[in-house]
Amino acid sequence: MFITRYIKEVWGAVKSLTTGMKRTLYYFTHHKEIITEQYPDNRDTLVLPDRFKGEVVMPHNESNEHRCTGCTACELACPNGTIKVITRFDITPEGKKKKAIDKLVYHLELCTMCGLCIEACPSDAIKMAQTFEHSVFDRNKLTKVLNNPDSKIMEGVE
Numbered sequence: 001m002f003i004t005r006y007i008k009e010v011w012g013a014v015k016s017l018t019t020g021m022k023r024t025l026y027y028f029t030h031h032k033e034i035i036t037e038q039y040p041d042n043r044d045t046l047v048l049p050d051r052f053k054g055e056v057v058m059p060h061n062e063s064n065e066h067r068c069t070g071c072t073a074c075e076l077a078c079p080n081g082t083i084k085v086i087t088r089f090d091i092t093p094e095g096k097k098k099k100a101i102d103k104l105v106y107h108l109e110l111c112t113m114c115g116l117c118i119e120a121c122p123s124d125a126i127k128m129a130q131t132f133e134h135s136v137f138d139r140n141k142l143t144k145v146l147n148n149p150d151s152k153i154m155e156g157v158e
């Protein structure tokens with residue numbers, strides 16, 4: 001009969017709603033058990049897994065020095081042309097020509113985070129960072145120069 005079916009359906013809906021509300025109320029009073037985190041509210045406390053890869057970066061020390069020799073091994077190892085190493089020749093105090101990096105251009109929008117460039121680098125000059133908020137309106141902003149302006153190679157790195 002129609003009315004019986006209607007009452008059954010309403011009863012089913014109320015039961016289901018109560019079950020959901022019970023779970024909601026439980027977590028409302030048991031905050032510590034909540035696993036799901038609310039991003040971006042948790043930005044300051046967010047802990048990413050060690051193996052998370054966000055982008056390739058080139059660390060510099062406090063004297064604005066990096067470890068890149070401009071050998072281009074990373075560029076050759078990259079399977080999709082994400083890295084372009086532009087080199088120049090510097091003159092050493094002894095008057096000799098020495099290859100140096102001018103710009104290491106990195107196209108984040110192409111990077112698959114495979115890590116092959118980092119493995120290939122003989123000088124430990126690049127690494128993966130865990131930064132991940134990369135959304136931009138202008139795609140060109142995803143093309144980055146990894147070496148800082150006016151930076152130079154660290155003493156002793158060949």
Ligand code: SF4
Binds near residue numbers: 080083
């Ligand atoms: S992580 Fe992979 S895709 Fe990205 S720059 Fe390095 S080699 Fe290329």
Ligand code: SF4
Binds near residue numbers: 067073
């Ligand atoms: S980052 Fe490493 S592999 Fe790439 S050019 Fe510099 S030294 Fe060579």
